[in-house]
Amino acid sequence: xxxxxxxxxxxxxxxxxxxxxxxxxxxxxxxxxxxxxxxxxxxxxxxxxxxxxxxxxxxxxxxxxxxxxxxxxxxxxxxxxxxxxxxxxxxxxxxxxxxxxxxxxxxxxxxxxxxxxxxxxxxxxxxxxxxxxxxxxxxxxxxxxxxxxxxxxxxxxxxxxxxxxxxxxxxxxxxxxxxxxxxxxxxxxxxxxxxxxxxxxxxxxxxxxxxxxxxxxxxxxxxxxxxxxxxxxxxxxxxxxxxxxxxxxxxxxxxxxxxxxxxxxxxxxxxxxxxxxxxxxxxxxxxxxxxxxxxxxxxxxxxxxxxxxxxxxxxxxxxxxxxxxx
Ligand code: HEC
Ligand code: HEC
Numbered sequence: 001x002x003x004x005x006x007x008x009x010x011x012x013x014x015x016x017x018x019x020x021x022x023x024x025x026x027x028x029x030x031x032x033x034x035x036x037x038x039x040x041x042x043x044x045x046x047x048x049x050x051x052x053x054x055x056x057x058x059x060x061x062x063x064x065x066x067x068x069x070x071x072x073x074x075x076x077x078x079x080x081x082x083x084x085x086x087x088x089x090x091x092x093x094x095x096x097x098x099x100x101x102x103x104x105x106x107x108x109x110x111x112x113x114x115x116x117x118x119x120x121x122x123x124x125x126x127x128x129x130x131x132x133x134x135x136x137x138x139x140x141x142x143x144x145x146x147x148x149x150x151x152x153x154x155x156x157x158x159x160x161x162x163x164x165x166x167x168x169x170x171x172x173x174x175x176x177x178x179x180x181x182x183x184x185x186x187x188x189x190x191x192x193x194x195x196x197x198x199x200x201x202x203x204x205x206x207x208x209x210x211x212x213x214x215x216x217x218x219x220x221x222x223x224x225x226x227x228x229x230x231x232x233x234x235x236x237x238x239x240x241x242x243x244x245x246x247x248x249x250x251x252x253x254x255x256x257x258x259x260x261x262x263x264x265x266x267x268x269x270x271x272x273x274x275x276x277x278x279x280x281x282x283x284x285x286x287x288x289x290x291x292x293x294x295x296x297x298x299x300x301x302x303x304x305x306x307x308x309x310x311x312x313x314x315x316x317x318x319x320x321x322x323x324x325x326x
Contacts, residue, residue, distance in 0.1 A: 027291055028311045033210040034283040035141040036191040056225045068224060071149075074101030075224050082106050082172060086164040088157070096156035098149060100165050105226045108172040112213050112230060112278035113146045113194035118172035119326070123270045124298075125166035129154050131296035139284065140293040146194055174326040176276030178230040179216075180319055183207065186233040189214060193221065195280070198231075207233050211315060213280045232279045234319035242320025245313055255305045257317075265321060270298070276326035282318035287311070 053062040059077040068075055072092050074085070085101055092099040100117070104110045108118030117125070131137035132154035139147040154162075188202040189212055196214035213232040215221035220228045246257045246265070262268030265275040274282065288294035290306040 025308050025310075030140060030291075031210070031283060031287065031311050031315070033212060034280045034287065035139070035144060036195055036280075037141070037144055038191060038194055054223055056220065056223055058227070063223075068222075071098040071102050074099045074106055076101070076106045077225060079106075081226070082108075083168070086168050088161040088165050089168055092153070093156070093161070096152055097161065098153045100153075100169075102224075103146070103149070104169070105224065107175070107226045108169045109175050109177065109226060110278070110281075111195075111221075111228075112178070112280055114150070115281055116174055116277055116326075117169040119174035119267070120166075120169060120272055121267065121270045122163075122166045122170045124272055125170065126162055127270075127297040129157065129162045129166070131294075131299075133157070136295035137299075138288070138293045140288050140291045144194070174273055174276070176322075176324075176326050177228060178213070178232050178276070178278055178322055180232050180234055180239065180279065180323040182236045182239060182319075183233050184236055186212060192218070207235060209235060209312060209315065211279050211283065211318060213278060230278070232319075232322060234279065235315070238316045238319040239323050240320075242316035242318070245317055246320055249305065257305075257321075260301065265324060266326065271301075273326055274321050275324040277322060279318040279322035282321055283314050286314040286317070290314075 049065065051066070052064040052068070054064070054068070055062045056077055061077055063075050063077075067073065072094060074090055076085070076090070085106055087093075088097060089100045089106070092102075103114045104117045108116065110116040110118075128137060132151045135151070138151070184207055185204040186207045187198045187200055188205050189196040189198045191197070196212050197218045198214050211232055211234050213230060216229045216231050247253070249255045249257060257274070258265055260268065260271045261274050262271065265273065267273035285294065286306055286309060289299060289302045290309055
């Protein structure tokens with residue numbers, strides 16, 4: 001009996017290794033915390049809100065609420081902080097090309113619910129626009145307004161507008177406004193504005209295995225101040241774990257992130273800078289590659305990276321990358 005077991009042991013071992021190598025790793029359920037979706041407005045007449053005009057620190061300008069919600073005119077609080085915007089970035093083109101600077105901000109640093117465009121290589125930028133245009137780049141969670149608006153905008157754009165926007169954003173310096181904080185008990189929050197709104201007087205709740213990201217000051221966020229600071233609570237230990245994963249990913253470190261994303265993950269040739277980006281937007285991109293919702297000219301490069309990636313790996317990688325200087 002013992003002899004049979006000893007003889008068949010290597011065979012069994014070999015078979016189980018073979019099986020695990022062939023078996024594709026299952027896609028884990030979507031991490032909902034990375035795709036927060038605004039609840040529908042409460043029934044009845046909308047609550048009365050101030051129509052402004054509003055002001056912010058370090059700006060002489062003022063905007064009314066109507067101006068702050070007009071997707072065809074990017075509120076430009078500090079024009080001295082960036083070069084003149086091309087028409088498509090400042091105003092878009094009615095009826096379907098919404099102003100890029102409205103969502104991504106005139107500085108191109110974006111907000112957690114969209115993406116940072118500052119410093120992206122022109123070729124990468126154009127390739128992404130084409131992928132949104134032909135429908136190959138989607139969000140795994142269909143129907144979320146930020147991505148739907150982005151796709152509809154891209155579909156209505158002309159090539160010359162795409163190039164003008166790509167050149168404008170490529171020339172801007174990327175900056176990060178997110179503070180990554182490891183903490184197990186965090187302020188309670190509600191979904192608002194496609195991210196989380198912390199309730200500083202609402203007590204604490206356990207973070208668990210999530211990243212909860214939101215503005216430090218929700219009013220400042222709503223005024224679209226490009227200097228709005230964000231806070232991202234991440235589980236304890238995740239920054240160090242993410243660093244280790246980033247530096248050792250793939251068999252024999254073959255897919256280590258900096259091999260393609262460059263030193264400091266600040267981008268290389270046509271591969272985007274992933275340092276100091278919003279951590280929830282990083283998780284959405286990794287999960288969208290993993291679920292095949294995000295396709296594009298070069299997405300096959302990322303396919304092999306994410307093939308065996310678990311949600312916990314994405315979380316740790318995002319916590320680490322977001323903590324870096326872009
Ligand atoms: C309504 C808000 C909104 C507007 C307006 C908007 N975008 Fe976006 N954009 C988004 C969102 C959201 C994403 C992330 C989509 C995703 O990955 O699900 C995005 C992503 C992108 C990306 C991909 C960035 C990356 O890192 O891969 C590019 C490029 C881009 N936008 C360009 C533009 C341009 C050019 C315009 C103006 C013509 C524009 N956007 C207008 C919301 C917007
Ligand atoms: C073999 C090269 C390669 C390696 C290794 C690699 N990447 Fe990428 N990555 C790319 C390319 C190319 C793209 C752009 C894909 C496209 O065009 O759709 C990309 C895109 C991304 C994006 C989306 C960025 C954006 O602007 O939306 C994220 C996030 C990302 N990679 C994270 C990582 C992480 C984390 C690692 C390491 C675990 C990694 N990558 C390793 C090549 C690579």
